[in-house]
Amino acid sequence: MHLVFASSLVPCGAPESGFEIANAAIIDGLERAGATVSHIGFQWPGSSLAAPDRTRSLGELDVKTDTASASQKLAWLGKAVAGGLPFASAKLRVLDDTGFRAALDAIGAHDAVIINGVGLAGAFEKVLTEKPYFYVAHNVEHQSAAEAARQANSPVERFMYRREARHLRALEDRLVAGARHVWTLTQEDRATLGLNVSERASVLPLVTPLSAAAMPAGQRVPAFDAGMIGTWTWTPNRIGLEWFLQEVMPHLPEQLTIAIAGALPAGFPQRDKRVTFLGRVVDAKQFIRQCRIVTLTARAGTGVQLKTIEALEMGLPAVATPSSLRGIADVPANVRTADTGRAFAEVLTKQIVDHRTGSMTDLDAGAFRDTQIAGMDAAIGEALGAFRPGH
Numbered sequence: 001m002h003l004v005f006a007s008s009l010v011p012c013g014a015p016e017s018g019f020e021i022a023n024a025a026i027i028d029g030l031e032r033a034g035a036t037v038s039h040i041g042f043q044w045p046g047s048s049l050a051a052p053d054r055t056r057s058l059g060e061l062d063v064k065t066d067t068a069s070a071s072q073k074l075a076w077l078g079k080a081v082a083g084g085l086p087f088a089s090a091k092l093r094v095l096d097d098t099g100f101r102a103a104l105d106a107i108g109a110h111d112a113v114i115i116n117g118v119g120l121a122g123a124f125e126k127v128l129t130e131k132p133y134f135y136v137a138h139n140v141e142h143q144s145a146a147e148a149a150r151q152a153n154s155p156v157e158r159f160m161y162r163r164e165a166r167h168l169r170a171l172e173d174r175l176v177a178g179a180r181h182v183w184t185l186t187q188e189d190r191a192t193l194g195l196n197v198s199e200r201a202s203v204l205p206l207v208t209p210l211s212a213a214a215m216p217a218g219q220r221v222p223a224f225d226a227g228m229i230g231t232w233t234w235t236p237n238r239i240g241l242e243w244f245l246q247e248v249m250p251h252l253p254e255q256l257t258i259a260i261a262g263a264l265p266a267g268f269p270q271r272d273k274r275v276t277f278l279g280r281v282v283d284a285k286q287f288i289r290q291c292r293i294v295t296l297t298a299r300a301g302t303g304v305q306l307k308t309i310e311a312l313e314m315g316l317p318a319v320a321t322p323s324s325l326r327g328i329a330d331v332p333a334n335v336r337t338a339d340t341g342r343a344f345a346e347v348l349t350k351q352i353v354d355h356r357t358g359s360m361t362d363l364d365a366g367a368f369r370d371t372q373i374a375g376m377d378a379a380i381g382e383a384l385g386a387f388r389p390g391h
Contacts, residue, residue: 001384002036002110006128008063008092008119010039010055012047015209017231018306022138022185023116024209029376030114033384038107041120042092056103063091066233066265077160086167087160088141089122100124111389115175117141122171134383135179136204139303140192142169147300148235181383185304186327192302202383205327205375206304208313220289220362224259224276225352226319227291229284230307232264240297240321245271247341248297253349258295261287285314292355293317293348296324303327309372315365317355319348330371334363 007023015024030037038054042061049055065073080090095103104127113133115121118141121128142165149161176182176193182201184190195201228244230237241260249258249272261278270277281287288294294311296318304327311318317334321344325331336351338344354360 001034001112001387001389002038002108003030003112003114003134004104004107004110005030005037005039005114005116006104006120007039007041007116010041010043010057011050012043013050019117019138021208021306021310022206022304025207025376026116026136026183026204028209029204029373029380030384032377033380035384037114038110040104040107056107058095058100058103061092061094065091066263080167084167086118086122086141086171087164088119088168089171092119092123097124097127101127104128112180112387115179118168118171118175121175122167125171125174129175129178132180132387132389133178134387135175135182137172137176137182137184137189137193137303139185140172140189141302142166142172143192143302144236144300147239151235151239151300180387183379183383186302188326189302202379203327203375204379205329205372206306206309207369207372207376208306208310222292222355223290224292225256226293226295226348227259227261227288228295228297228307229261229281229287232260232262232268236298236300238265239300240323243299243341244295244297244344245275248344248348249274251342251345256349256352259287259291285310288314288316291316293319293351293360295348296320297344298323298326313365313369315363315368317351317360317362319344319351329375330368332363332365332368334360 005027009020015021027037040056042058043049045060045062049057076087076091079093080087083090083093113128113131114136115128115133116136117138145161145165145168149158149165152158152161182195183204185204185206187203190196190201190203232238232241256274258275259278260275261281263280264277288311294316296305296308298305298321305324308324312332319336319338322337322339336347338347351360
């Protein structure tokens with residue numbers, strides 16, 4: 001079976017962001033099921049294609065909103081309004097349907113399209129839905145946009161996110177209605193999309209991709225008591241970071257050290273001497289291994305937290321909010337859950353003390369990864385097995 005994986009970003013080098021890591025893992029799963037996978041989408045400026053013989057690049061494109069100029073943001077907004085598109089899709093609308101169809105046709109004969117998320121689908125919906133397609137819902141995007149609207153700091157920002165939520169909901173409804181099968185990353189998202197009892201939908205348990213599965217070698221030497229990593233410019237992640245700084249930190253002992261890695265919003269203030277902001281780190285796994293306890297602080301958004309998956313696959317002790325464990329059926333024994341700032345601080349402090357004294361240890365997490373892979377393979381295998389090309 002030949003499938004075209006249609007995504008805003010095609011594989012380029014080692015996956016870094018949560019979106020790229022999830023994509024690589026899903027592609028691994030499709031190939032384990034026996035499918036031949038080709039790719040169509042954009043690539044980051046200056047990047048090299050990971051599979052050039054199986055990839056149709058639509059060109060280099062930088063669509064990061066947080067680093068774009070004001071004029072670029074206005075241009076994207078104008079294109080979104082004029083075309084009746086979600087803002088996220090308008091950024092990708094740099095060629096017309098004729099050009100996109102020619103690029104898709106150049107891949108050659110294929111049995112179905114995997115529509116990976118809403119970005120590219122919103123930009124070229126007509127072309128991508130002309131043939132049989134499967135839809136991968138990484139998140140319930142309209143729900144995330146509505147949540148961002150509630151957190152907005154200005155009327156203009158609030159209007160933008162509300163508009164985005166309306167357009168995304170309509171787009172997601174259409175994609176779900178026309179898909180041969182829908183894969184969500186959590187049971188909650190499946191229910192939100194109205195597919196809780198549908199045979200056309202299933203949940204994909206995620207793992208890190210095979211290319212990134214190897215763990216760093218050597219004994220752990222903690223440099224920080226606790227740490228977290230993420231792209232904090234993304235609104236759902238930033239909500240979790242703010243919650244940790246405002247609701248958890250006041251209840252932690254003064255002598256603890258906390259490290260936070262990942263891109264921050266411009267002008268984000270240093271508020272506490274116990275917290276070190278490291279910015280983007282070269283090796284995320286090596287950084288996490290330098291933290292006694294991993295803190296997983298999601299309070300918003302949908303879908304799966306890829307940083308949670310990585311930490312659990314490494315067998316590291318963690319303290320997590322319930323939202324951070326979305327999509328995780330079997331939580332390892334060295335992971336604790338807390339949902340209020342005070343409770344989170346109490347559990348985190350105990351975990352740190354226990355790790356210092358040796359009563360809280362890392363685990364061999366091979367069983368966790370094996371369970372996740374088995375669940376993914378079952379969900380993909382059943383969906384592809386039920387699909388009859390040409391019908």
